[in-house]
Amino acid sequence: MAEGQATGRGAMAPGTEYTIEALASEERTFPPPPGFAAQAVANDRGIYARAEADLEGFWAEEAARLDWFTPWDRVLDWNPPDARWFDGGELNVSYNCLDRHVAAGRGDKVAFYWEGEPGDQRVTTYAQLLDDVGRCANALKALGVRRGDRVAIYMPMIPEMAVAMLACARIGAPHTVVFGGFSAEALRDRINDAEAKLVVTADGGYRRGKPSGLKAPVDAALADGACPSVEKVLVVRRTGQDVTMADGRDVWWHDLVPGQDAACEPERMASEDLLYLLYTSGTTAKPKGIVHTTAGYLVGVSATHRYVFDIKDDDVYWCAADLGWVTGHSYILYGPLANGSTGVMYEGTPDHPAPNRWWDIVERYKVSVLYTAPTAIRAHMKWGPQHAAKHDLSSLRLLGSVGEPINPEAWIWYHRHIGGERCPIVDTWWQTETGAIMISPLPGLTTTKPGSATVPFPGVDADVVDADGHSVPKGQGGYLVLRKPWPSMLRGIYGDPERFRETYWSRYPGLYFPGDGAKRDEDGYFWLMGRVDDVMNVSGHRLSTTEIESALVSHDAVAEAAVVGVADPLTGEAPAAFVILKLGAEPSPGFGEHLRQHVAAKIGPIAKPKTVMFTPDLPKTRSGKIMRRLLRDIAAGRALGDTTTLADATVVEQIRDASAAGKDEE
Ligand code: 7RM
Numbered sequence: 173m174a175e176g177q178a179t180g181r182g183a184m185a186p187g188t189e190y191t192i193e194a195l196a197s198e199e200r201t202f203p204p205p206p207g208f209a210a211q212a213v214a215n216d217r218g219i220y221a222r223a224e225a226d227l228e229g230f231w232a233e234e235a236a237r238l239d240w241f242t243p244w245d246r247v248l249d250w251n252p253p254d255a256r257w258f259d260g261g262e263l264n265v266s267y268n269c270l271d272r273h274v275a276a277g278r279g280d281k282v283a284f285y286w287e288g289e290p291g292d293q294r295v296t297t298y299a300q301l302l303d304d305v306g307r308c309a310n311a312l313k314a315l316g317v318r319r320g321d322r323v324a325i326y327m328p329m330i331p332e333m334a335v336a337m338l339a340c341a342r343i344g345a346p347h348t349v350v351f352g353g354f355s356a357e358a359l360r361d362r363i364n365d366a367e368a369k370l371v372v373t374a375d376g377g378y379r380r381g382k383p384s385g386l387k388a389p390v391d392a393a394l395a396d397g398a399c400p401s402v403e404k405v406l407v408v409r410r411t412g413q414d415v416t417m418a419d420g421r422d423v424w425w426h427d428l429v430p431g432q433d434a435a436c437e438p439e440r441m442a443s444e445d446l447l448y449l450l451y452t453s454g455t456t457a458k459p460k461g462i463v464h465t466t467a468g469y470l471v472g473v474s475a476t477h478r479y480v481f482d483i484k485d486d487d488v489y490w491c492a493a494d495l496g497w498v499t500g501h502s503y504i505l506y507g508p509l510a511n512g513s514t515g516v517m518y519e520g521t522p523d524h525p526a527p528n529r530w531w532d533i534v535e536r537y538k539v540s541v542l543y544t545a546p547t548a549i550r551a552h553m554k555w556g557p558q559h560a561a562k563h564d565l566s567s568l569r570l571l572g573s574v575g576e577p578i579n580p581e582a583w584i585w586y587h588r589h590i591g592g593e594r595c596p597i598v599d600t601w602w603q604t605e606t607g608a609i610m611i612s613p614l615p616g617l618t619t620t621k622p623g624s625a626t627v628p629f630p631g632v633d634a635d636v637v638d639a640d641g642h643s644v645p646k647g648q649g650g651y652l653v654l655r656k657p658w659p660s661m662l663r664g665i666y667g668d669p670e671r672f673r674e675t676y677w678s679r680y681p682g683l684y685f686p687g688d689g690a691k692r693d694e695d696g697y698f699w700l701m702g703r704v705d706d707v708m709n710v711s712g713h714r715l716s717t718t719e720i721e722s723a724l725v726s727h728d729a730v731a732e733a734a735v736v737g738v739a740d741p742l743t744g745e746a747p748a749a750f751v752i753l754k755l756g757a758e759p760s761p762g763f764g765e766h767l768r769q770h771v772a773a774k775i776g777p778i779a780k781p782k783t784v785m786f787t788p789d790l791p792k793t794r795s796g797k798i799m800r801r802l803l804r805d806i807a808a809g810r811a812l813g814d815t816t817t818l819a820d821a822t823v824v825e826q827i828r829d830a831s832a833a834g835k836d837e838e
Contacts, residue, residue, distance in 0.1 A: 198580035198581075198583070198584065198621075198622045198623065200622070201619050201620065201621050202587070202596065202597075202619060202620045202621075202622075203619040204596055204615060204616050204617060204618065204619070205594060205596065208482075208569070208570075208596060208615065208616055209616040209617070210616075211484075211616075212482050212614070212615060212616020212617070213478055213479055213482050213483065213484070213616070214479045214482070214614040214616055214617055215616045215617065216617075217617055219479075219614070219617075219630045220630050222630070223630035223631035224630075224631070227248075227631050227656060228247035228248050229247075230630060230631050231247060231248075231257070231471060231475075231631065231658075231659050232247050234471050234474070234475040234659075235247075235258055235261075235467065235471045235659075237474065237475075238263060238268050238467075238470060238471065238474070238510065239263065239267065239268055239272045240261055240262065240263045241262040241263055241264070241440045242260070242261055242262035242263075242440070243260075243261055244258035244259060244260050244261030244443060244467070245259055245260030245261075246258075246259045246260065248657065250657050252657075252677065252681075252682045253672065253673060253676065253677040253684075254663075255468075255657040255661055255663065256443075256444050257443060257444070257465075257467060257468035257471070257657075257659045258443040258467040258468060258471070258659075259443055259444065260443070261442070261443040261467055262440045262441065262442055262443070263440075263441060263443070263466065263467055263470075264341070264342065264344075264438035264439055264440065264441055265338075265341040265342075265441070265447060265466060265470055265506065265510075266305055266309075266338045266339070266341045266342035266438055267342075267438040268470060268510050269338060269341075269505075269506065269509035269510050270283075270298060270301055270302040270305060270338065270509065271302060271438065273298045273512040274298050274299050274302050278298055278512060279297060279298050279299030279302075280297050280298075280299065281297060281298050281512065281514060282295055282296070282297055282298075282514045283296050283297060283298045283300075283301045283509060283514065283515065284296055284301075284331070284334070284514070284515040284516065284517050285488075285514070285515070285516050285517070285537050286330070286331050286516075286517040286518075286519075287516070287517070287518050287519065287533060288330070288378060288519045288520070289377075289378035289379070289381070289518075289519045289520025289521070289524055290378055290381075294331055296331055298512070301334075301335070301338075302434075303434040304331075304335045304434075305335055305338040305339050305342055305436075306339075306342070306432075306433070306434040306435055306436040307429050307430065307432040307433070307434050307436075308332075308335045308336055308338075308339035308429050308432075309339040309342040309343050309436040310432035310433055310436050311339075311406070311425075311428045311429045311432050312339055312340070312343060312345060312370065312406075313343060313436075314428065314432070315370055315403075315404045315406065315423065315428075316369065316370075316403060316404065317343065317345050317369060317370050318343075318345070319343060319344035319345060319439055320344065320345065320346075320446075321345045321368075321369040321370070322345065322346050322347070322348055322366045322367060322368040322369060322449065323336075323340050323345050323346070323347050323348070323368055323369065323370045323371075323372060324347075324348050324349075324350060324359070324362065324363045324366065324368035324370070324371045324372070324402075325337060325340075325347050325348070325349045325350070325371075325372045325373075326349075326350045326352060326354075326359055326371060326372070326373045326386060326389075326390060327349075327352060327372060327373055327374050327377070327386065327408065327495075327496075328352055328374055328376065328377020328378070328379075328384075328386065328410055328519060329352075329377065329494055329495055329517060329518070329519040329520075330374065330377065330408065330410055330519060331517070332372075332374070332408045332425065333349075333495050334495065334504075334505055334517070336372045336406075337349065337448075337495070337501075337505060338505070338509075340448075341447060341448075342436060342438050342439065343436070343439055344439035344441050344445065346446040346447060346448050346449060347448045347449075348362060348363075348366045348368060348448065348449040348450065348451065348461070349448070349450060349495065349496050349501070350362050350363075350451070350496065351494060351496030351497060351776075352377060352384075352386055352494075352496060353496075353776045353777060353778055354775070354776040355389065355772065355773055355774060355775055355776045356388075356389035356390070356392035356393045356773075357393070357773070357774050357775070358459075358774075358775050358776055359389060359390065359393040360392075360393035360394075360398055360399055361458075361459070362451045362459065362461075363393060363394075363399045363401070363402060364398075364399055364401070365451070365459075365461055365666065365667065366449050366461060366666065367401040368399075368401055368402060369401055369402065369403055369404075370402065370403065370404050370405070370406065371390055371394075371402055371404075371405045371406070372405075372406045372408075373386050373387055373390045373405060373406070373407055373408070374386050374387070374407060374408040374409070374410040374411075375387050375407065375408070375409055375410055375411050375412070375413050375415045376410060376411040376413055377410055377411065377519060378410075378411065378519060378520055379520060379521060380520070380521050380524055381524055381525065383411035383412075383413050385413065385415075387407060387415040387416075388415070390405060391416060391418070394421075402421075403421070404421060404422075404423060405418070405421055405422045405423070406423055406425055406428070406429075407422055407423065407424055407425060408425040408426075409424065409425070409426060441466045442466070443465065443466055443467035443468065444465045444466070444467070444468075444663070445465060445466050446463060446464075446465055446466075447464050447465055447466045447469055447470075448464050448501065449461040449462065449463060449464075449666050450462050450464070450497075450498055450501065450604055452498075452603075452604040452605070452714055453707055453714045453715055453716035453719055454675060454705075454707065454716060455675075455705045455706045455707060455716060455718060456716065456718050456719075457716065457718045457719045457721075457722040458719075459716075459719070460665045460666075460668070460671065460675070461665060461666030461667065461668075462498075462604050462605055462662045462665065462666075463662055463663045463664045463665065463666055464607055464660070464662060464663070465663050467659070468607075468658075468659030468660055468661070469506070469607050469608075469659070469660045470506060470510055471659045471660070472607055472608035472658060472659040472660025472661075473502040473503070473506045473507035473510065473607065473608045473660060474506070474507050474510035474511055475608075476502075476507065476608045476609040476612075476629060476660075477502075477503060477507030477508055477510075477511055477513075478507075478511050479614055479629070479630075480572070480598050480600060480609050480612050480613075480614065480615070480629070481503075481541050481543070481570060481572065481598070481615075482541070482570055482615050482616060483508075483511050483513050483541070485512075485513075486540075487513055487514065487540045487541055488514050488515075488516060488537055488538055488539050488540050488541075488567070489508055489513050489514065489515050489516070489539070489540065489541040489543075490515065490516035490518075490533070490534070490537070490539045490541065490542050490543065491503045491504045491508075491515070491543040491544075491572075492518060492522075492530065492542065492543065492544045492548065493543070493544075493545075493574075495517075497604075497713075498603070498604040498607070499543075499574055499575070502607060502608055502660075503543060504517060507608075516533065516537050516539055518530075518533060522548060522551065522552070523551070523555065526559070527552070527555035527556075527559045528559035528560070528562055528563065530552070531559060531560045531562070531563040531565060532563060534563065534565055534567065534568060535563040535564050535565065535567075538567035539567055539568060540567050540568060540569050540570070541568075541569065541570045541571075541572070542568060542570075542571050542572065542590070543571075543572035543573075543574065543600075544572070544573065544574075545573065545574055545575035545576065545711070545712040546573055546575065546576050546577070546578040546579065546582050546712070546744065547575065547576070547711040547712055547742060547743050547744055549573070549578070549582045549585065549586050549590075550579075550582050550741065550742050551742060552585075552589075552590075553581075553582060553585050554742065557585075557588075557589040560589050560590055561589070565590060565592060566592070568590065568591060568592070568595050569594075569595055570595050570596055570597075570598065570615055571586055571587070571590060571591050571595045571596070571597045571598070572597070572598045572599075572600060573586070573597060573598070573599045573600065574599075574600045574601075574602070574609075574712070575709070575711075575712025576702075576709045576712050576744045577623065577625075577699075577700045577701070577702065577744075578599050578622075578623060579623065580622040580623040583597060583599070583622035583623060584622055587622075596613070596615040596620065597613075597620060597622075598612050598613050598615055598620075599612065599613070599620070599623075599624065599625045599626070600612040600625065601625040601688075601698070601700050603686055604662075604714075605661070605662040605676070605686065606654075606658070606660065606661060606662070606686070607660030607661060607662065608658070608659075608660040609629055610628060610629055610632050610634065610654065610658070611625040611626065611627065611628050611629065611632070611634055611698050611700075612625060612626065612627075612629060613625075613626045613627070614629075614630075621693075621697060623699065624693070624697045624698060624699045625698050625699075625700055626697050626698065627696065627697060627698065628698070631656070631658065632654065632656070632658055633654060633655040633656040634652060634653070634654055634655075634698065635652075635653050635654075635655055635683075636648070636649065636650045636651065636652060636653075636690050636691065636692045636698070637650050637651055637653050637680065637683075638650045638651075639651075641653075641679075641680040641683070644692070646692050646693065646694050646696060647691075647692070647693060647694055648691065648692070649689060649690065649691040649701060650689070650690065650691075651679075651685065651688075651689060651690070651704060652685075652686055652688045652689065652690040652698070652700070653680055653683040653684060653685055653686075654683065654684040654686065655683055655684075661684070662676075687703055687704060687705045687707060688700055688701070688702065688703060688704065689701035689702060689703070689704045702745075706718055706800075708736075708737030708745045708747060709737070709744050709745050710737070710740075710743050710744065710745050710746060710747065710778060710779075711742075711743040711744065711778070712744070713778050715747065715775075715778065715779055717734075717735040717736065717737070717747070717800070718735075719775060719779070720733075720735040720747055720749065720771060720775065720779050720781065721733045721734060721735050721749075723770065723771045723774035723775055723779070724749060724751060724767060724770070724771060724781075726770075726774060727767060727770050728754075729753055729754055729757035729763075730751055730752070730753060730754065730757075730767070731752045731753060731754045732751075732752040732790060733749055733750065733751045733752070734749070734750045734790050734798045734800065734803055735747050735748070735749050735750075735781065736748055736750075736800050736803045736804045736807055737804070738782075738804060738807040738808050739808060740782070746781075746782035746783075747779065747780070747781045747782060748781060748782060748783045748785070748803075748804075748807035749767070749771075749781035749783065749784045749785065750785050750787050750790060750803055750806075750807075751764075751767065751784055751785065751786050751787065752786075752787060752788065752789065752790065753786060759786030763786075764783075764784035764786070765784075767781075767784050768780045768781055768784060783807065785806075785807070790803075791803065
């Protein structure tokens with residue numbers, strides 16, 4: 173899901189045919205319900221004009237809602253592509269998320285209702301969370317972590333994960349969270365790029381009713397001195413499964429953390445100090461460590477969370493993502509806690525033990541705002557509306573979507589069967605790199621159109637341009653760009669300033685290029701059209717075609733591989749692989765499955781190609797570039813069962829013809 177919401181992935185029985193009937197067009201528009209608009213946090217259109225007229229003033233006003241140890245001197249220093257926001261200021265993110273709410277007498281307010289997949293529950297108040305974070309912060313110090321040291325977090329969705337992230341923020345040790353679904357190899361690469369000193373993990377978590385292992389992949393990642401920066405590993409006992417604890421390196425959470433002092437002075441961090449790194453896939457095999465800093469990030473996520481989700485004191489807000497993705501960082505943890513709101517956190521999958529699990533959670537906790545991803549909505553569509561219909565969902569008042577374009581069919585289903593036709597839907601476009609929501613309705617102001625993320629957030633200057641960087645007329649498509657800086661923007665790619673410039677700022681000098689295609693309609697509404705680079709979006713997870721290709725060719729029997737994204741009714745896109753084997757290796761369905769497992773081991777199960785097609789050849793341009801467009805056509809033209817296929821004669825012919833023609837285009 174968008175990154176990471178718990179998905180329905182894998183829930184489809186093999187052979188189940190699921191088609192969403194394409195609506196020829198969905199012409200209806202949905203103005204904010206009057207009752208909603210009347211009480212909305214953003215209920216004055218003037219907010220757009222104000223932000224446009226005075227960008228710095230607008231963000232300074234939002235920044236003033238936070239608690240600062242030292243006020244900033246300058247709102248913005250902009251030397252493209254380098255931005256400094258709130259320079260001279262000092263603050264602490266965990267202080268803003270916890271201490272100040274407790275100090276204001278709100279310590280008894282619930283920070284989050286947590287529910288494990290097996291059904292265990294924990295309710296954590298702000299006062300309790302502050303103590304937990306203080307103890308964990310002191311434990312990190314006891315393990316030798318100092319301000320500036322990086323900490324890798326590889327955990328299931330349990331409260332300790334939120335505690336560990338906030339504890340890092342408290343002592344100024346940037347975290348780098350690695351999603352628990354990633355493989356040992358992926359974890360190792362990220363630990364090494366970040367040179368993490370400590371790994372926080374657990375024995376495992378629960379997924380589809382079974383305990384999954386996390387400590388074993390950590391051990392594999394660290395084996396044979398492969399991660400020389402790591403000194404200690406802190407391990408939460410979650411499932412009770414057997415794990416090996418390395419002497420002198422591994423420490424149980426329950427042996428160290430509960431005995432610590434709950435009081436831990438928050439570090440005074442400079443506005444531009446590193447808050448965290450989060451790795452995301454790009455067009456090359458090596459993931460990028462996206463850099464987010466302290467003040468601008470917190471200002472951006474708290475403001476967007478409050479305005480876009482219309483957050484009031486009594487809301488129960490549920491972002492059904494995993495903390496391992498940026499959606500979790502910004503909209504489970506930092507934005508909501510900075511706003512002192514009450515959240516729900518759920519560990520597991522939406523269909524365990526049954527497809528009504530989410531709706532049961534909504535009913536029991538009286539969730540008022542739900543934020544999820546199109547892929548999850550499509551999974552619920554497939555399971556049918558009867559599961560939601562069994563539950564009282566009348567507490568819901570606002571719905572959100574993120575991670576990929578939402579098809580109008582899914583939008584309408586979400587609106588009708590979950591929102592009872594009374595809840596506005598905010599379709600929010602943003603990225604790991606933007607840190608916060610960039611294009612979205614404001615639910616009390618914006619008339620929505622199913623499938624459109626609508627309009628830029630106040631102060632965000634988005635445009636659609638052609639190849640030369642000229643704005644395209646309304647009604648036309650092109651590349652999305654952002655013209656002005658925003659506080660939560662990435663400050664770089666960790667350790668690679670050249671790649672930062674090259675990836676985001678070189679195509680159109682001075683403009684930010686997110687890598688998405690977009691169209692603007694006659695009303696100026698933005699319609700996101702998907703990635704324009706070699707990044708695909710599988711269940712809202714970003715995957716690099718190149719990364720999967722290099723995983724495939726790392727197998728002894730593989731000579732060459734090409735991977736393309738093909739449309740999938742459930743996951744949005746799915747990777748399809750074309751593989752040329754080395755002489756002597758036998759293409760067979762069994763071997764295709766073996767290669768899929770190989771990719772799962774290299775990157776993680778999410779990256780497994782849905783199909784593996786063995787082919788004697790790949791179509792290439794004269795300059796030797798793989799013609800992915802042709803492969804996409806071939807892959808799309810075949811029924812995509814969960815199968816391995818041998819290229820048949822026609823495919824081979826197409827591939828040969830294309831190679832012979834050798835057109836010099838992608
Ligand atoms: C938050 C997140 C970012 C990419 C982005 C887009 C796609 C995300 C939407 C969307 C259309 C949306 N971070 N994307 N949200 N496309 N409409 N509402 O997803 O870094 O993992 O992915 O996801 O292509 O560039 S991410």
